[in-house]
Amino acid sequence: MTMNAFVTNDTLMLQARGIEKTFTLHQQGGVRIAALSGVSLDVERGECVVLAGASGAGKSTFLRCMYGNYLATRGTIAIRDDSRASRHVVLTEAAPHEIIRLRNTTMGYVSQFLRAIPRVSSLDLVAEPLVSRGVDEDEARARACALLERLNVPRRLWALAPATFSGGEQQRVNIARGLIAAHPLLLLDEPTASLDAENRDVVADLIVEARERGAAIVGIFHDEDTRERVATRIVRLASAGGASVQTDSGVWQTC
């Protein structure tokens, strides 16, 4: 792999090579589930790559590997880091505190569901990524208000923890939290799944704005309209390993 691509190509934000992911379920007799087999991807600034493929093809798994939430079994993922001479960090070899720093400065992630911090208000949840990047608290709150407003989250909910919100409201808080810091690399796992048409449009607008601002985006969108609006490229993951289960005896079965 030619990692100096980050030096020669200023717009390259992420490079994944030969990513394999196999889950070994020790509690279930050591069953192995192959989720990804040899996925490679380059993503540049201003691109929105939409991952497509059947359910079980490993789209979410791939996104989570790129965020460092799942460990890739094989392969390398490199992320742009201009603070280094090599202009990148190899995420798949990085120490935890390096990954935390990358998450702070470079990559944002929106999960399918909000994993809220209990008892923290929606406003503080949304402002937090800015505060942890050193933005003044008042300014962070003001920007969080503006984003929640734009996402049509009712003002009366801002001071409340989102645990009791509807699925759509939680998801919009989640999206606001994921987008507020304007990370140069965004990983979006079905951000529009539980939203009505009007709010889906708002989210699509926000994603297009991020892309036009120069963010590199990788996302999963099941909704055809949203996909049409945001995507600059569609990458289809073959469910090569996804449906196969290997038992400890080494026999491959197809479910």
Next chain:
Amino acid sequence: MNALLKATRLTKRYDGRGGCVDIDLEVYPGEVLCIVGESGSGKSTLLNALALRSEIDGGALTYTTREGEALDLSTLAEARKRLLSRTEWGFVHQNARDGLRRNVSAGANIGEPLMAIGARHYGRLRETAADWMSRVELDAARIDELPSAFSGGMQQRLQIARNLVTGPRLVFMDEPTAGLDVSVQARLLDLLRTLTSKLHLAAVIVTHDIGVARLLAHRLMVMKDGRVVESGLTDQVLDDPQHPYTQTLVASVLPV
């Protein structure tokens, strides 16, 4: 960035067995590390060894001070160890009564660590103590009451104030929320989360509660039978556990 605390093949045995064996770890400034594992896994033994509360039997332990000096903790003179634990470290016990002085007031419990490093001005000590009571959400008007007059959760917050008043860079905590009612525990967790992040505090926290770890820790270490079986980013270890024991541990958590 340099590690604040670094252990290499750290070993502490009891009666030639048990304890913790060959532990490698690094804690960076501002980083919260949780050590999880069941009773008897060696996690408290490790914590006490790291915090120099017990002699280590093998391996290396270094700490980088505020001034950037790297200290070899295994050969450090007693006086220097005491200074270190007064000026750069804190230690929060599971039971507040082990970390508080029972016969002096709440205010004195907070002021005492400052006096130990030279503060003498009574008015300022009292002011600082009152300020810290408010910061840990205690009523500053109760500054003259004895610790026993406070509830268990409040005593734990008092102990935290006593530990943070000197502005440490690294705090060790041994099951800080165990033994408290769930609602009291929740409030303490919020406080710990806010304080560690606002003060850019590094912490090594021993807990058997995965929920506590998920909420507080940047990083997790999973211990079993005195050894580390898995470590990594908190969300990675909990969402994609690799070791059979970690998988069992994560699968045992009841969803709320």
